[in-house]
Amino acid sequence: MEDTIIISEFLAAAEAGDIDTLQRFLQQGVDINARNKQKRTAILLAAMSDQLETVKFLIQEGADINLQDQICLNPFLYGCINGKLELVKIMLQANTDLERLTRFGGVGVHPASEKGFVEVVRELVTTTDINVNHTNICGWTPLIEAILLNDGGEKQQEIVRLLVEHGADTQLVDQYGVTPLAIAREKGFTAIENILQEAGAK
Template structure:
């Protein structure tokens, strides 16, 4: 059992991007995946503090990139949710598990689509095999989230086009049986309605 103060110092080094200190702790035998009270590992803490050199150092040193904290964050999902493209790319390179779920049961592309993170969505669709039709615990696909949880603006329209181009099913309904096109109409999103009609929605 590692002393709490040693764990704290290791995690502080991750937060500060202090690679020399991280290296020293590892040489002294600390578990690279040791967690704090929030179940966060050093690599997640480094990621959440934009310390990408430290993230890469920990990847190279063998950190488990897939361990999730008590809110289901790992570096990949944190990056998808918070529009951290560089981090997402790093995690894809590190062979992160793209099927891990957020606390709402979505995969990484789900919150990225909802929040209008065009670059993240594009990266996931073009460089991974992420499930574009994954359904979360609310019964929503990324396409549905992109429609109902944002403003219907240009970024959302771009994301919806990207999702459709990469296999999003425009007929998959929500848990109440309502199709995406009806959800767009209810919101008054005429541009999104046009995109869906062109994709064969009825």
């Protein structure tokens, strides 16, 4: 019972960004990778509370940055899903595993592309070798998500451009055999249609 209380205090300190308390617990031998009922670690809770200095401290202390909670979140994927560029950069510097999957079977660039987080997408495609052609459990690549699940506006156009410039295959189809170009056309996204055609999409 005592252990449970100590772990919950340790995790609460991470969430609150209380580095002194974390340090004290670690010196007492608390497991840096201890989890709560949702399987969330201290570093994930710190990341979800925007406690970036605490995230850096826990990385320095040897936290396992790739552990995922019961809905597949870890600090890197949380950052990609929520457009937290600074957090994403910290995790990239710490060599986060780019192949960890979201609960929909996508890599980090999937949700960032879908949600219109241009700067996160730019960071991922220009500074890492993340797989821009990874297909998730719905049969979608990041390019398809960027077109299908948003409004076709300027942010989405920029993301489509970034993906195409950094190796997105414009011919990879969805689970029904529909191409990105056909999706853009069907949704009336003329600007995206033009970007894809310029990239040789058919």
